[in-house]
Amino acid sequence: MERNIPRLLLIHLIFVVLSTRPCAATPGLSVLKVVPISNPYSWAVAQNYCRWHHSDLITIRTQQQADELAPYEGWIGLYSDTSSPEWKWSRGDERATFFNWDSNEPDPSHHCVLMHNSAPKWKSEDCSSSQPFLCDEGLILVQENKTWEEALVHCTQLEAAGSTTRPYQLAILSEPNDNLMDTEKIRLNATTYEVWVGLRFLAGDWLWMSPNTPASSDLPQCLAEQQHCGSLVPRNTEWKIMSCSEKRNFLSSRRPTK
Numbered sequence: 664m665e666r667n668i669p670r671l672l673l674i675h676l677i678f679v680v681l682s683t684r685p686c687a688a689t690p691g692l693s694v695l696k697v698v699p700i701s702n703p704y705s706w707a708v709a710q711n712y713c714r715w716h717h718s719d720l721i722t723i724r725t726q727q728q729a730d731e732l733a734p735y736e737g738w739i740g741l742y743s744d745t746s747s748p749e750w751k752w753s754r755g756d757e758r759a760t761f762f763n764w765d766s767n768e769p770d771p772s773h774h775c776v777l778m779h780n781s782a783p784k785w786k787s788e789d790c791s792s793s794q795p796f797l798c799d800e801g802l803i804l805v806q807e808n809k810t811w812e813e814a815l816v817h818c819t820q821l822e823a824a825g826s827t828t829r830p831y832q833l834a835i836l837s838e839p840n841d842n843l844m845d846t847e848k849i850r851l852n853a854t855t856y857e858v859w860v861g862l863r864f865l866a867g868d869w870l871w872m873s874p875n876t877p878a879s880s881d882l883p884q885c886l887a888e889q890q891h892c893g894s895l896v897p898r899n900t901e902w903k904i905m906s907c908s909e910k911r912n913f914l915s916s917r918r919p920t921k
């Protein structure tokens with residue numbers, strides 16, 4: 664009887680290990696950041712472009728997101744197969760449940776979707792027509808507390824979700840008050856006041872952890888001891904410089920193409 668207990672424990676342990684998904688499968692919470700591309704292309708070329716350079720064509724899941732995107736126009740990720748009337752999002756072929764159709768839309772003969780800025784509503788369109796388009800940068804909020812360096816490593820180990828395989832890194836952001844980014848979602852969901860981004864003071868200069876990305880000019884040049892890593896404060900959309908050993912949530916983004 665007594666010898667059975669460790670065996671039971673072992674079986675239980677094996678079961679727990681087998682039923683635990685690898686952490687790479689749940690990378691974090693995706694945060695919308697729109698990248699408007701004005702060059703007109705067909706929907707399929709636009710999809711490829713977004714997948715290669717960012718993450719995918721944008722997915723819009725709520726009325727609030729649809730309203731925030733009102734100033735922009737172009738292809739969005741919504742499409743239907745010619746064989747099925749079901750609408751899906753390009754990212755992960757997710758079945759669409761939210762729609763923002765214009766009146767008399769969609770036209771059953773068209774299988775791709777365009778957003779107009781004159782009427783911020785959706786219109787089905789011939790997929791081969793050339794249109795500007797809206798990519799999603801593919802930001803991920805990781806709700807774990809890590810030092811800046813642990814966060815850097817964690818991001819590079821994230822598995823690229825969906826059909827693309829671009830690796831991740833600590834996020835590169837142009838401005839803290841980037842109005843194309845869903846900062847509200849970061850603010851509401853981050854469990855720490857600041858979130859790490861890929862900003863680091865090295866050899867006398869502020870650097871983004873990415874080639875060809877100049878750092879913003881509004882960063883302090885005179886640093887307190889050990890305050891060498893950059894974070895975003897989503898509550899007041901400012902950069903904040905902190906000690907790299909502080910543990911915070913962090914933002915990951917796909918590594919840009921060279």
Ligand SMILES: *[C@@H]1O[C@H](CO)[C@@H](O)[C@H](O)[C@H]1NC(C)=O
Nearest residue numbers: 806807808854855856910912
């Ligand atoms: C991270 O830190 C915050 C603030 O200290 C805390 O509220 C939160 O529970 C921590 N999260 C995890 C996953 O430990």
Ligand SMILES: *[C@@H]1O[C@H](CO)[C@@H](O)[C@H](O)[C@H]1NC(C)=O
Nearest residue numbers: 692847848849850851852853
């Ligand atoms: C993020 O925060 C919003 C607002 O509090 C909440 O509705 C949503 O469920 C949160 N998302 C996740 C995945 O926790």
